[in-house]
Amino acid sequence: MKVLVADAINEKGIDILKKECDVIVDTDISPDNLLKNIKDYDGIIVRSRTKVTKKVIKEGKNLKIIARAGVGVDNVDLDAATEKGIMVVNSPESTSITVAEHTMGLMLTLARKLAIADKSVKEGKWEKKKFMGVELRNKTLGVIGMGRIGSQVVSRCKAFEMDAVVYDPYLPEEIASQIGVELTDLNTVLKKSDFITVHVPLTPETNHLISKEEFKIMKDNSYIINCARGGIIDEDALYDALKSNEIGGCALDVYEEEPPKENSKLFELDNIVLTPHIAASTKEAQRDAAIIVAEEIIRLSQNETPQNVLNLPRMDNNKEYTPYIELCNKLGSFISQAVHGKINEIEIVYGGEVGELPNHELLTRSIIQGAVNPYLKDTVTPINAPIVAKQRGMTITEGIRNDGKGYDSIIKVTAVSGNERFSVEGTNLHGPRILKVNSYWVDVKPEGHMFIAKYEDIPGSIGKIGTLLGEDNINVGIMQVGRELDSGKAIMILTLDEEVPNELIDKLKDLDNIYDAVKLKL
Ligand code: NAD
Numbered sequence: 001m002k003v004l005v006a007d008a009i010n011e012k013g014i015d016i017l018k019k020e021c022d023v024i025v026d027t028d029i030s031p032d033n034l035l036k037n038i039k040d041y042d043g044i045i046v047r048s049r050t051k052v053t054k055k056v057i058k059e060g061k062n063l064k065i066i067a068r069a070g071v072g073v074d075n076v077d078l079d080a081a082t083e084k085g086i087m088v089v090n091s092p093e094s095t096s097i098t099v100a101e102h103t104m105g106l107m108l109t110l111a112r113k114l115a116i117a118d119k120s121v122k123e124g125k126w127e128k129k130k131f132m133g134v135e136l137r138n139k140t141l142g143v144i145g146m147g148r149i150g151s152q153v154v155s156r157c158k159a160f161e162m163d164a165v166v167y168d169p170y171l172p173e174e175i176a177s178q179i180g181v182e183l184t185d186l187n188t189v190l191k192k193s194d195f196i197t198v199h200v201p202l203t204p205e206t207n208h209l210i211s212k213e214e215f216k217i218m219k220d221n222s223y224i225i226n227c228a229r230g231g232i233i234d235e236d237a238l239y240d241a242l243k244s245n246e247i248g249g250c251a252l253d254v255y256e257e258e259p260p261k262e263n264s265k266l267f268e269l270d271n272i273v274l275t276p277h278i279a280a281s282t283k284e285a286q287r288d289a290a291i292i293v294a295e296e297i298i299r300l301s302q303n304e305t306p307q308n309v310l311n312l313p314r315m316d317n318n319k320e321y322t323p324y325i326e327l328c329n330k331l332g333s334f335i336s337q338a339v340h341g342k343i344n345e346i347e348i349v350y351g352g353e354v355g356e357l358p359n360h361e362l363l364t365r366s367i368i369q370g371a372v373n374p375y376l377k378d379t380v381t382p383i384n385a386p387i388v389a390k391q392r393g394m395t396i397t398e399g400i401r402n403d404g405k406g407y408d409s410i411i412k413v414t415a416v417s418g419n420e421r422f423s424v425e426g427t428n429l430h431g432p433r434i435l436k437v438n439s440y441w442v443d444v445k446p447e448g449h450m451f452i453a454k455y456e457d458i459p460g461s462i463g464k465i466g467t468l469l470g471e472d473n474i475n476v477g478i479m480q481v482g483r484e485l486d487s488g489k490a491i492m493i494l495t496l497d498e499e500v501p502n503e504l505i506d507k508l509k510d511l512d513n514i515y516d517a518v519k520l521k522l
Helices: 011-018 031-040 054-059 078-083 092-111 114-122 148-159 173-179 186-192 212-217 235-243 283-301 318-338 361-376 385-391 461-471 502-510
Strands: 002-005 022-025 043-046 065-068 087-089 140-144 163-167 195-198 223-226 249-252 272-274 345-352 395-401 409-417 420-428 432-437 440-444 449-456 476-484 489-496 514-521
Touching: 002 011, 002 031, 011 022, 011 283, 031 054, 043 283, 054 078, 065 283, 078 087, 087 283, 092 114, 092 148, 092 195, 092 223, 092 249, 092 272, 092 283, 140 148, 140 186, 148 163, 148 173, 163 186, 186 212, 212 235, 235 249, 318 361, 318 409, 318 420, 318 432, 318 514, 345 361, 361 385, 361 395, 361 409, 432 489, 440 476, 440 489, 449 461, 461 476, 461 489, 461 502, 461 514, 502 514
Parallel strands: 002 022, 002 043, 043 065, 065 087, 140 163, 140 195, 195 223, 223 249, 249 272, 345 395
Antiparallel strands: 345 409, 409 420, 420 432, 432 440, 449 489, 449 514, 476 489
């Protein structure tokens, strides 16, 4: 893979990348040159300087991955990348410890009035009485948003002998009890806590989550910290609460407007500590971000699915899914070529061990990708597959059965096209295998040129097909036949050394006792 490093990242990441990829570092690249040259690259790494716009994505004919060494992807047009099937990855874990440590720093700064004490000493004063502080020990920490950063803050606060109460309506109870925290509602957190720390994303639901009413509920001497995103705390209401000593103090790393206006009224207050959005700025976080995105690109170059793909569902253990991805792709491709006409619906059933995997979205996306790619020529990836299926009017349904019909795992894909239903079932046995086509059991490796014929199960049918193929100099690799005893029908699946010409397909269909003949390329 050829990768452009368009913004300065830590050398460690570049060294890792160089072991597997052709790496070009051009950290001053202009927007015009980026537009001109992006077609040469399979991947690009950016921080926040380089804007990966819709135009850049359109020109990136070979682009497969856009990696942001950091968390926010405001500089990447995520929708345009998704529509083109390009992965966007980031490195959310790289900053968790760093932000949690900054939060702890701010908590101690508030508890011990460190910032104003420092200012006072530098002004030549010695105001010992003014800076009476409080201990963190035995205080209650209220965490709003218990994700990566929130949980790191809790584990650090345990070392300070603090108790924690948490508001996170999306966190399962089991995980909360594993971490050893009490999950509760927002008002209880506000009412009980001495220190409140906010670690939620900014969404319509969390915008001004902490406003006038919430400050009223908080304890008089409580402190609040926001190292998440500006806008979660309503700054006007915060000013009023601090000015009137409704709460003890506040620390902010993020603001409704960044940087805040020069004359922001928050600057007048002594009971607020402000840092310039630096919670994630440590050498270690930058190094880890570079390493994480380099490893993500290497995963992709080795045909594995990267872990932090923003436009794909998160898989906690990608390796469990890897063996099924190729199978799913082949099953999708098989049915879409075998069925006649436009597919209206794809029904998928995961059976046995594959059915027990926690999330089938990536596998379903790979089936859709396989089903539409024969017609759309490599423009579909698991990322844009659901969009393409929707555009083509396909309905996708997914189900699970608890046995694998004698195999460890089995995946059944049925295509519905008008009145026709065509199904194929497969498993992974040292690579993809087709086990059943409609009601016929077979055992075929789906690869290369293939041919399927449905015929009357009487002597001579197989011979007639073989003779016609032979007359056209088409060599048969493997032949599998399956029969339906009740109906007297049978199916033949062949792997061939070359493609069957369309005229020969027509001739085969014209043979007596042959119901259907289709060719496939897998
Ligand atoms: P995360 O996705 O791991 O965790 C977010 C948590 O918030 C999740 O557990 C989620 O369930 C919870 N949540 C979502 N909506 C909620 C709601 N309405 N009420 C309560 N909980 C809710 O995210 P993270 O990596 O821990 O990051 C947390 C925040 O920190 C994000 O806003 C991120 O942008 C910000 N951040 C800031 C900096 C900085 O430089 N200051 C750096 C990194 C991250």
